[in-house]
Amino acid sequence: MSERFEVYDGEIMIYKTTGSGDVWQMRMWVGSEKKYVRESLRTRDKSEAIEEAKRRFLNYNHLIKNGQKIFSITTNELRQRYLVHVEELVRSGQLSPGRQTNIKTFTKHYIQFIGKDRKIANIDRKEFQRYRAHRQKDKSDIKMSVVVNESITIKQMYKWAENEGLISNYVPDFGVIKVPKDDTVRDGFTIKEYIQLTEVASKWYQRVPKNFLKFEEESFYRKSIRDFILLMSNYGFRTGELMLVKYKDIEFKTGKRADVHIPAANTKVRKSRITGGLRADVFQRKSEYSKPFNKLNDYLFTGYGVDSQISRYVVYDYFKKLVNEVKEKYPEYDTTKSLYSLRHFFITWHLTIGKMNVYDLASVAGTSLKQIQDHYDHVSQTHRIDEMLSYSKNRRIDDNYQMISIDEELSKD
Structure with a gap:
């Protein structure tokens, strides 16, 4: 001095x-x-x-x-530090990329609710009791199960902050959030919607104007979203799982069948599994127009002209564009169905036709029996009873039937 x-x-x-x-x-x-x-x-x-x-x-x-702290990081600093921690967990195989994406989204909602420049130590924990109403105002049709999942993630972030010494004895109080009994029911595509979606998707790439400045790139992404949809619906992938598939994970069998090995690190439940289907042609076709980035260690879905994984934002953006095209052709089409709804379609399809053991279905889809029961048991009970009563020894199903091609079956109708 x-x-x-x-x-x-x-x-x-x-x-x-x-x-x-x-x-x-x-x-x-x-x-x-x-x-x-x-x-x-x-x-x-x-x-x-x-x-x-x-x-x-x-x-x-x-x-x-007034009990306020002078020294405290801001809400935005908390989120950024926590996301660095989450990134380290993903790199070490302790957390799946899909879960990482959810955490980024959920904590983004947290910032929108609480503000980005507030000191975390000075926020009244009961202020979080307004979170449910805030999310409903922001998205009127949001499910309470989603709000609960978001609140759990935010609490986990604060628990981490406490372990890091950034805050002490603090647990956000979200109050009581009641989840209706049928709130967790998953909405999959109806058969009509799925046919409309895949019909438009199949020829969408052909509608790119020849004089379009980025003709090749636009065609590539339109073909990619077409094949992404077909693989989601025929193999039951989660969105993040399919984005992480590499050519080395694909095992071609005889005929139309191809199996896909999904490493534990790529799954939500941290357990490896094998899923299969009768759309080997989609993998082969994808390999052809993805040259030269179709080597064993390359991702199945890459960005245009690069060997890196396709951006999640690109996938969702092209799906949204495609949905707008479907809506233009079919005004009654439900635009609220997401890419993830294709996984629901895969599961409900197999539940509805009644020809796949529910234990096998849970294993192939990488989920639990409880999840099947809680989220998908709303499919037509009458239809399943009809299937059960019509079953006979003469209709025994071979080992490959569980990997039915949805598109092939629909084309027979």
Whole structure:
């Protein structure tokens, strides 16, 4: 310090340093947090510096008396630090990329709700009781099960912050969020919707104008979303799982069959599995128009002209564009169905036709029997009873039937 002066009997010190030039600084001890506040007073005038230091002292003391912390990271800093931690978990194989995507989305909603520049230590935990209403206002048809999942993720972020010493004895209070009994029912495509979607998708790439500036790139992505849809619906992938499939994971069998090995690191439940289907032609076709990035260690779905994994945003963007095309041709088409709804379609299809053991279905889809029961048991009970009663020894199903081609069966109708 090149010069210093005490204010309020030493409660505050204003000073200059050799590095600050003539600008006055202030230092104030916060006993409750055992740290000094050090700030520039942004003035070279001593009298102005004293008055500004007094003003800040009174302001800080008001905050302290009201139980607020002076030293705390902001909500946005919390989220960014937590996402770095999550990224490390993904790299070490402790967390799936799909779960990472959900965490990014859920914590983004947290920032939109609470604000990005607030200090986490100064937020009343009961303020989170407004979260449910906020999400319903933002998205009127949101399921309460989704809100609950988001709240759990936010609590996990705060628990991590506590373990890191960024906060103490703090658990966000979301109050009671009641989840209706049928809230977790999954909405899959109806057969009519699926036919409409795949019909438009099959020829969509042919509608790219020849004089389009990026003709090849546009055609590539339109073909890619077409094949993404077919593989989702015929193999029961989760979206993130399919995006991570590499050519080395595909095993071609005889005829139309191809199996796909899904490593534990790529799954939501951290358990490897094999899924299969009768659409080997889709994998072969994808390999042809993806040259030269179709080597064993390349991703099945890549960006245009690169060997890196296709962007999730590109996949969703092209699906949205395709849905708009379907809606234009079929005005009654339900545009609320998502890419993930194709997985629901795969599961409900096999439940509905009643020709696949539910245990095998859970295994192939990479989910639990409870999940099947809780999320998919709304399919037509009458239809399943009809199938059961019509079953006979003469209709025994071979080992490959569980890997039925949905598209081939629909084409027979």
